[in-house]
Every structure is written in C-alpha cells, then in structure tokens.
Amino acid sequence: xxxxxxxxxxxxxxxxxxxxxxxxxxxxxxxxxxxxxxxxxxxxxxxxxxxxxxxxxxxxxxxxxxxxxxxxxxxxxxxxxxxxxxxxxxxxxxxxxxxxxxxxxxxxxxxxxxxxxxxxxxxxxxxxxxxxxxxxxxxxxxxxxxxxxxxxxxxxxxxxxxxxxxxxxxxxxxxxxxxxxxxxxxxxxxxxxxxxxxxxxxxxxxxxxxxxxxxxxxxxxxxxxxxxxxxxxxxxxxxxxxxxxxxxxxxxxxxxxxxxxxxxxxxxxxxxxxxxxxxxxxxxxxxxxxxxxxxxxxxxxxxxxxxxxxxxxxxxxxxxxxxxxxxxxxxxxxxxxxxxxxxxxxxxxxxxxxxxxxxxxxxxxxxxxxxxxxxxxxxxxxxxxxxxx
Numbered sequence: 058x059x060x061x062x063x064x065x066x067x068x069x070x071x072x073x074x075x076x077x078x079x080x081x082x083x084x085x086x087x088x089x090x091x092x093x094x095x096x097x098x099x100x101x102x103x104x105x106x107x108x109x110x111x112x113x114x115x116x117x118x119x120x121x122x123x124x125x126x127x128x129x130x131x132x133x134x135x136x137x138x139x140x141x142x143x144x145x146x147x148x149x150x151x152x153x154x155x156x157x158x159x160x161x162x163x164x165x166x167x168x169x170x171x172x173x174x175x176x177x178x179x180x181x182x183x184x185x186x187x188x189x190x191x192x193x194x195x196x197x198x199x200x201x202x203x204x205x206x207x208x209x210x211x212x213x214x215x216x217x218x219x220x221x222x223x224x225x226x227x228x229x230x231x232x233x234x235x236x237x238x239x240x241x242x243x244x245x246x247x248x249x250x251x252x253x254x255x256x257x258x259x260x261x262x263x264x265x266x267x268x269x270x271x272x273x274x275x276x277x278x279x280x281x282x283x284x285x286x287x288x289x290x291x292x293x294x295x296x297x298x299x300x301x302x303x304x305x306x307x308x309x310x311x312x313x314x315x316x317x318x319x320x321x322x323x324x325x326x327x328x329x330x331x332x333x334x335x336x337x338x339x340x341x342x343x344x345x346x347x348x349x350x351x352x353x354x355x356x357x358x359x360x361x362x363x364x365x366x367x368x369x370x371x372x373x374x375x376x377x378x379x380x381x382x383x384x385x386x387x388x389x390x391x392x393x394x395x396x397x398x399x400x401x402x403x404x405x406x407x408x409x410x411x412x413x414x415x416x417x418x419x420x421x422x423x424x425x426x427x428x429x430x431x432x433x434x435x436x437x438x439x440x441x442x443x444x445x446x
Contacts, residue, residue, distance in 0.1 A: 059097065059176040061089040066174035068092065068107065069209040070202075071099065074163040075111045076118060077134040077236060078229040079212040081222050084110075097176070099164060112160040119159070124152040131162060135172070136198035137205065137240045144170075144193045170194055172202050180206075197241065204245035205236050208252075212236075215252045224260045230331060231255045234300065258305070265307035265386065270299055303332040303347065306386045341434045348434075350381035 068088045072080040080088070088107045095101040099108050119127050128148040132140040140148070148166070151157035157165050167173040168182045171191040175181060180203055182189065191199070212232055216222050225232065235255050239248050299311060311328070333343050379389040 059093060061086075061093040063176040064089040064092040064097065065210050065213075066178070066206055067097070067099075067176075069213065070167060070172070070174050070206045071107055071111060071163055073205055073209050073236065074131060074135040074167060075115050076229075077233045079209040079216075079232055079236070081226055082213060082216045083222065085213045108160055108164065111163075115159060115163075124149045127159070127162070128152065131166065134237075135163075135166060135202050135205075136194070137201040137237070138195065138198060141193050141195055144190060147190065147193075170199075172199065174206060200242070201240045204242055205239045208236060208239050208245050208248045211249050212252050212255075215256055221256055221260055225256070228259055231259050234331070262304065265305055266309075267307045268309045270309060270311045300329045300331065301388070303330060303382065303386070304384065305332075306382075306388055308387045308389075310389045345434050347382050347384070348380050349383055352379040352381070 065085065068080060068085055072078060072084070088110065091102075091105065091107060092098065095106075098106070100106050103109075119130075122130070125145070128145060129139055132138075132144070132148075139145070148157070148162065151165070152159070152162065165188075168186050169188045169190040170193075171182050171189065172180050173182055180199075212235070216225055232255060235248050235251060239245050301309070330344055334347065379387055381387050
C-alpha cells in the first residue's frame with residue numbers, strides 16, 4: 058500500500074485548487090495519512106475527510122460569488138489562467154444543475170482534466186473515470202498546474218518550525234501570491250528560490266526597500282515586485298502589472314507607467330496593492346484612506362531626473378506623481394502618463410483628475426477628502442482594474 062508521503066502531491070493539489078495556497082505542515086502530514094489509511098480517498102472517513110476539511114474554507118472563500126465567478130477563480134488557482142469557454146460552460150452548468158456540488162468541484166476539475174496527482178508521480182485520472190476534458194485545456198495550462206503543485210509541496214516542506222507554521226496559518230497571502238506567479242517550469246524554479254524569503258517575510262514582516270521598478274522589464278513578472286534590470290528599456294508595447302504590498306514599499310519609484318483602459322488601450326499598465334486595511338469592499342477608497350499627501354509635477358530633465366543610472370534618450374515632457382502614505386512610505390510614478398498615440402486625451406484626463414483636488418501640476422496637494430482621493434487613484438490605476446488583495 059502507498060505510504061502517506063506518496064500522497065503529498067495529491068493533498069497539495071487539493072489545497073492549491075481549493076484555496077490557492079500550500080498546506081501547512083500539520084495539514085499535509087495529517088491528510089496524507091488520512092488518504093493512506095483510506096486507499097487514497099478524499100471523501101473518507103465520513104466527517105474526517107480532506108474534502109470535509111476544505112469545504113467550509115472554500116464556502117467562506119466564495120461567499121457572495123456566483124457560479125461563474127467560482128469556476129473562473131478555481132480554474133485560475135489550478136492553472137494560472139481562465140478556462141476555455143467550453144470548460145467554463147460545462148462546470149457552470151454542472152453547478153447550476155446541482156450535478157456537481159461546490160464541495161466536489163475541485164475533485165471534478167482535477168480528474169476531468171487528467172490533472173489528479175497519483176502515487177507514482179504522474180498526473181492523470183482513474184481508469185474508471187468517465188469524463189475526459191483534457192483536450193479542452195488551453196496551451197500551457199497542464200504544465201502550469203503541475204509546476205504550481207511542485208512549488209506548493211516545496212513550500213510546505215520549508216515550513217519546518219512551529220513559528221513558521223503559525224505565522225503562515227495567520228497570513229497565507231504571500232504564499233498565495235507566490236503560487237499565483239508560477240506559470241511554467243522556469244517560474245517554478247524562480248518561486249522555489251524565493252520560498253525562504255517569503256517565509257521570512259511571513260514570520261518577521263516585509264523589509265521595506267527602496268526599489269526602482271522599471272515597467273516593461275523582462276524580469277518584471279505579473280504580480281511580482283522586483284528590482285529593475287538596471288536600465289531603461291528602449292520600447293515597451295505591452296500591458297504590465299506591478300504588485301505592491303503596503304508595508305514593504307519603502308520609497309519606491311515606478312518608471313514608465315502608461316495610463317489607460319486595457320479594453321481600448323492594450324498598452325495600459327496596472328498597479329495592484331495588497332495589505333490594504335480592510336474597509337467597505339477593500340477598494341480604492343480604502344487605499345486612499347492610507348494616503349496623506351500627493352505631490353504633482355511635470356517637465357523633468359530627461360537626462361537626469363534624480364534616479365541614479367537612469368536617463369531617457371529623447372527630451373520629452375515627463376510627468377510625475379508621488380503618493381505619501383501614513384506609514385511613512387512613498388510611491389513615485391515617473392512618466393506615468395506619456396503616450397504618443399493619444400497624448401492630448403491623456404493630458405485632458407490627467408488635468409481632470411487633478412482638478413478633483415483643486416491643485417495644479419507642480420503643487421503640493423494636501424488631501425482631506427478620501428472620496429476624491431479614491432477617484433484619483435481609481436483613475437490613475439485604471440478604473441475597473443484596480444486589484445487589491
């Protein structure tokens with residue numbers, strides 16, 4: 058019979074798909090043994106099964122979501138991207154009809170898509186399983202899920218003290234973000250190398266650092282704040298996302314942010330925040346309430362704008378905005394508005410946003426109205442795409 062440790066991948070996969078996080082050391086040890094004692098079943102014993110443990114956690118996670126949102130978010134946790142429309146329609150339909158219940162959704166997805174980890178190390182489905190939807194997976198989704206599961210296992214293995222496990226249970230968000238960034242074998246290797254750092258930040262809190270974040274850097278993965286590559290890229294014709302955590306920014310500078318709505322301007326860049334204090338909906342208004350000052354300016358000297366080692370080759374107009382947070386941190390955007398294809402339109406949006414505060418470019422604006430600040434933040438960080446974890 059298989060030993061408990063042969064079920065590490067299976068238990069890790071269920072935590073990944075259901076909650077988006079690794080298991081704690083105690084969770085992994087306990088439920089691998091449960092599976093070993095019950096011939097690999099996630100449904101037994103009654104009242105003490107893995108599914109029985111995960112279901113109330115999933116119910117809390119999905120409270121208020123419709124079936125489409127539940128399917129989409131679970132599939133993203135599993136593969137890193139949205140399901141194909143055929144898979145989306147299938148699982149939403151099964152949930153709507155009651156053919157699949159919420160507690161069985163992860164089990165169905167793993168088996169239907171041939172992604173159930175086996176004790177032999179393979180990812181497949183039982184020979185008796187009658188549904189095979191693996192051909193409906195999009196390119197790279199299978200590889201992403203396998204890579205994520207491996208990182209989840211490695212993360213749990215690195216939780217080797219009670220203090221680390223206790224801190225992780227209280228704050229799994231950094232681990233969730235780590236897994237979310239895994240999309241293939243290379244990003245899995247990168248994530249493995251960051252595990253000890255992430256655990257240290259979970260236990261001791263993040264260490265603020267004065268980073269220069271270069272939008273468009275090939276090293277800047279989605280939802281990952283990294284140091285820039287040491288120079289300004291000549292061109293960037295894609296949408297980039299930078300994830301920032303309040304409490305770990307220090308005094309950061311973001312270079313080259315392009316403002317716009319991705320629906321009409323695919324070059325738009327997005328800034329995402331986590332560790333925002335909870336409030337009504339945890340939205341832009343909550344973020345705004347942590348800001349006490351905004352400084353505005355334009356017309357930098359393109360050859361030397363105060364960031365060592367950086368210079369733009371053309372003498373264009375540059376815009377900057379610095380947000381000062383109650384924590385003492387600051388976040389400066391340089392050239393966050395310049396877009397040669399729609400300069401006038403973007404300038405008008407910029408001026409309109411400033412008028413909310415009654416200030417002019419170059420002024421230091423004292424902030425007193427969190428609603429107005431929230432409007433400015435939503436505008437700058439792309440309305441409808443502000444992501445606050």
